[in-house]
Amino acid sequence: xxxxxxxKTRIDSVKSTRKITQAMQMVAAAxxxxxxxxxxxxxxxxxxxxxVMAGLAGSVGEGGPKLLAGTGSDQTHLLVVMTSERGLCGGxxxxxxxxxxxxxxxxxxxxxxxxxxxxGKKGREQLRREYADxxxxxxxxxxxxxxxxxxxxxVASDVLARxxxxxxxxxxxxxxxxxxxxxxxxxxxxxxPASFEEAEGDAASTVFDYEPGEEEILRELLPRGVATQIFxxxxxxxxxxxxxxxxxxxxxxxxxxxxxxxxxxxxNRTRQAVITNExxxxxxxxxxx
Amino acid sequence: MADTMQFDxxxxxxKLASGQAVSVLIPGADxxxxxxxDHAPVVTTLRxxxxxxxxxxxTQEFAVTxxxxxxxxxxxxxxxxEALPKAEVATELLEDRxxxxxxxxxxxxxxxxxxxxxxxxDLEALRDALA
Numbered sequence: 001x002x003x004x005x006x007x008k009t010r011i012d013s014v015k016s017t018r019k020i021t022q023a024m025q026m027v028a029a030a031x032x033x034x035x036x037x038x039x040x041x042x043x044x045x046x047x048x049x050x051x052v053m054a055g056l057a058g059s060v061g062e063g064g065p066k067l068l069a070g071t072g073s074d075q076t077h078l079l080v081v082m083t084s085e086r087g088l089c090g091g092x093x094x095x096x097x098x099x100x101x102x103x104x105x106x107x108x109x110x111x112x113x114x115x116x117x118x119x120g121k122k123g124r125e126q127l128r129r130e131y132a133d134x135x136x137x138x139x140x141x142x143x144x145x146x147x148x149x150x151x152x153x154x155v156a157s158d159v160l161a162r163x164x165x166x167x168x169x170x171x172x173x174x175x176x177x178x179x180x181x182x183x184x185x186x187x188x189x190x191x192x193p194a195s196f197e198e199a200e201g202d203a204a205s206t207v208f209d210y211e212p213g214e215e216e217i218l219r220e221l222l223p224r225g226v227a228t229q230i231f232x233x234x235x236x237x238x239x240x241x242x243x244x245x246x247x248x249x250x251x252x253x254x255x256x257x258x259x260x261x262x263x264x265x266x267x268n269r270t271r272q273a274v275i276t277n278e279x280x281x282x283x284x285x286x287x288x289x
Numbered sequence: 290m291a292d293t294m295q296f297d298x299x300x301x302x303x304k305l306a307s308g309q310a311v312s313v314l315i316p317g318a319d320x321x322x323x324x325x326x327d328h329a330p331v332v333t334t335l336r337x338x339x340x341x342x343x344x345x346x347x348t349q350e351f352a353v354t355x356x357x358x359x360x361x362x363x364x365x366x367x368x369x370x371e372a373l374p375k376a377e378v379a380t381e382l383l384e385d386r387x388x389x390x391x392x393x394x395x396x397x398x399x400x401x402x403x404x405x406x407x408x409x410x411d412l413e414a415l416r417d418a419l420a
Contacts, residue, residue, distance in 0.1 A: 042301055044297070045368055048299060048366050048368055149300075149371075152301070210332050211317055211332070211333035212319050217332060217357065220357070227301075228301060
């Protein structure tokens with residue numbers, strides 16, 4: 001029979017665990033709100049950028065810069081896997097990594113070379129087990145509190161330098177799209193060569209003057225487009241991470257509650273058994289006299 | 290002719306201004322240009338400089354460090370790399386950019402050197418304009 005003191009200790013420890021998970025849930029909720037705001041604030045830029053690029057890309061057509069037209073080969077793929085720096089957020093990181101792995105296997109089966117660039121510690125840890133030789137590099141964001149555009153630019157310049165160095169032909173980013181607190185969708189987006197869907201309506205048909213020239217503008221804007229896409233992916237990821245953590249911690253808090261309830265019942269039963277035992281001893285002792 | 294046009298100034302991190310503007314002075318890479326309603330469609334890159342918007346009866350000024358702008362007959366959209374209302378610009382931030390640009394210039398050569406030197410000169414001009 002479990003000792004009463006042991007039970008009491010266990011109940012206390014589960015109670016303090018519940019306090020921690022509850023606090024984490026509330027912190028995640030507050031951070032989520034901020035992350036969502038940041039993602040919302042970045043959206044107008046991304047949308048406008050996309051609209052301009054769609055028009056521009058449409059008017060250039062074939063034979064544009066490599067970032068747009070590709071290198072003419074799709075032999076080497078770079079998978080940029082963006083995950084969080086911290087754990088305790090449910091299946092958030094695993095889901096992103098799983099999607100990246102599936103893509104990697106598919107490409108490998110087709111005879112392509114796959115390389116990884118990881119952003120965020122958690123994804124790196126998971127990928128290192130299987131693809132240790134294919135990990136090109138890692139971007140550490142653990143010191144960054146609020147993700148800014150400069151962080152995205154750092155990641156982008158890393159990716160672009162490797163592209164210019166001929167290390168890969170196609171780049172795809174993996175991140176989690178934030179839909180709601182309970183639903184974050186792992187997503188893959190190809191960033192190099194860039195693909196812009198034609199804007200519908202008259203925006204695409206307007207003939208623009210380009211200053212300095214079309215080529216120069218494209219050369220300036222395409223790298224920026226990579227940074228912009230990475231930036232919005234990072235922000236989406238940030239919101240998703242907090243959302244995932246919030247629901248994971250909510251579950252944990254609830255589980256802790258269930259456990260406390262069960263342990264308390266066991267504690268009470270045991271205590272009752274001890275009392276009954278003592279009574280029996282006293283009564284049989286009295287009868288023996 | 291319409292009196293006003295839609296004007297948006299956005300940076301990657303936030304939307305700084307949006308509304309009906311009468312005119313927008315854009316610091317283009319090849320020279321300033323003023324966009325007014327029914328302007329011919331133009332896409333231009335920006336140099337570091339000051340953007341002046343005449344909007345809703347008042348004049349607003351923003352410092353931008355680069356980016357690009359799209360002007361159509363109906364409106365002007367400025368997508369800045371970094372933008373701040375002129376009053377909020379911190380000198381340290383600008384000094385930061387200037388030292389980064391100086392480092393970039395010292396490391397560059399050929400055509401890139403010209404670009405880097407131009408950027409540095411533009412940034413210094415912006416600092417002087419703000420001082």
